[in-house]
Amino acid sequence: MSLSITSLANIAIELQNGISHQDRFARLIRTLRQLLGGDATALLRYEARQFRPLAIDGLAEDVLGRRFALDAHPRLEAIARAGDVVRFPADSELPDPYDGLIPDHTDLKVHACLGLPLFADQNLIGALTVDGMDPLQFDHFSDEELRLISVLAAGALNNALLMEQLENQTPAVAAVPGATRSSSEMVGLSxxxxxxxxxxxxxxxxxxxxxxxxxxxxxxxxxxxxxxxxxxxxxxxxxxxxxxxxxxxxxxxxxxxxxxxxxxxxxxxxxxxxxxxxxxxxxxxxxxxxxxxxxxxxxxxxxxxxxxxxxxxxxxxxxxxxxxxxxxxxxxxxxxxxxxxxxxxxxxxxxxxxPPLRERGDDITLLAGFFCEQSRVKMGLRQVTLTDGARELLRRYDWPGNIRELEHALYRAAVLARAGKADGEIWLQPQHFQLDTDAGVKPASVASAHHIPAVNNLRTATDDFQRRAISNALDANAGNWAASARQLQLDVANLHRLAKRLGVK
Known part of the structure; x- marks a missing residue:
């Protein structure tokens, strides 16, 4: 299989459609994922030795809030240095920045990974990344075909950056000694x-x-x-x-x-x-x-x-x-x-x-991703990932302390989740967040809290409740662990581990 003239023309057309740069970028990576058959694509902007996601497809929503510093991500550094198409071998020991961040594949490592650096006047301005669970996913596409895609994407991104500079009427960051966008960046799209x-x-x-x-x-x-x-x-x-x-x-x-x-x-x-x-x-x-x-x-x-x-x-x-x-x-x-x-x-x-954080909608998820990546780097971890249940809890909480409270909550959760984890890959669960739910969670999420019976041993009662919940989910899903994990809003690997600890498995 190879890319036809028609498919490349479709990419060019998508880059002309849409009422905003954001819309064009979303169309681009969606089309690219369909053409190459990958599980996840991302368009990244490069500045101040880091990549910032501009548009994603097939990745967890909080990826849009993450900032990938080259010093902390060797694969992205390899793409930035390459100057051409980068194909990572399936057995590459370099950690993939998207491991655990592809929904429905959170318990698996990314196997096929492509990187297309984007240039304007020989200056690196961004990158396209394409990832797949099949190690042979992209072997049928030639470097020449992929270079054509990168040229089209680079032109679109460069036009967007020039328009942004004209609209802002501000000097480039490089003109200010020591300045970086990340030092004063406000994460959010609300x-x-x-x-x-x-x-x-x-x-x-x-x-x-x-x-x-x-x-x-x-x-x-x-x-x-x-x-x-x-x-x-x-x-x-x-x-x-x-x-x-x-x-x-x-x-x-x-x-x-x-x-x-x-x-x-x-x-x-x-x-x-x-x-x-x-x-x-x-x-x-x-x-x-x-x-x-x-x-x-x-x-x-x-x-x-x-x-x-x-x-x-x-x-x-x-x-x-x-x-x-x-x-x-x-x-x-x-x-x-x-x-x-x-x-x-x-x-x-x-x-x-x-505006307060409670009025910013999905920005909560983006900011959570931003702080997850920061905590990962500061704590020297391989991976810090939010489970679906944790994302839902964060979205429902009112955040009376706003962004500062969210930042501290993420760091505390990462510390708690890291305890006893030797491999440096942690999944943040709802129980890792010590939030004042009586004050901050919307009533619908705590409506049943008043009906919890008194218990003498909280750990025993919690374990019993989790055993029943897992057993009920397995019964409802005919023993399918993946479907049960989705119902319980857990990562399937974590569900297996929890079930083993509780004696369900």
């Missing part, structure tokens, strides 16, 4: 987060002050970093100050600095945050906690650009853009006389609101 990204792109290129609002843990500092990164000040410092952690006695010195002898303990000159951020950006987190006396002095800096060190009679000019963040309703604090109205209006020239 309507709310996409709108926020557009607003960030609009305001970043200006020099306006920005007030960032949102609940604790939604990622307000991430928004501030994205604004700074997209601004003309990006090569200069972004200085952070948490106003809530400032004792009033030292707050003025922290902001504006002091001279030697200004007060007891001032044994040398010290510059403040405003001087540190000169020609750059100052991010004032929890601005609502700033004392009223300091609010007046901050207002003066915003109006005239002058600062005065504590104990110094002279003033000096600074050129600083101020980004402020709060989880409070500052309008109400203004009405209550707890926050200056004139400062509020100065700061909120361009307000940005970060």
């Amino acid at each position: 309507t709310g987060i996409m709108q926020l990204k557009k607003e960030i792109e609009i305001v970043a290129g200006s020099d306006l002050n920005v007030l960032i609002t949102g609940e604790t843990g939604v990622g307000k500092e991430l928004v501030a970093r994205a604004i700074h990164r997209g601004s003309a000040r990006a090569a200069n410092p972004l200085v952070y100050l948490n106003c809530a952690a400032l004792p009033e006695s030292v707050a003025e010195s922290e902001l504006f600095g002091h001279i030697k002898g200004a007060f007891t303990g001032a044994i040398h000159h010290r510059i403040g945050k405003f001087e540190m951020a000169d020609n750059g950006t100052l991010f004032l987190d929890e601005i609502g906690e700033l004392p009223l006396t300091l609010q007046a002095k901050l207002l003066r800096v915003l109006q005239y650009g002058d600062i005065q060190r504590v104990g110094d009679d002279s003033s000096q000019r600074v050129n600083v853009r101020v980004l402020a963040a709060t989880n409070r309703d500052l309008k109400q604090h203004v009405l209550a006389g707890e926050f200056r109205a004139d400062l509020f209006h100065r700061l909120s020239v361009f307000p940005l609101h970060v």
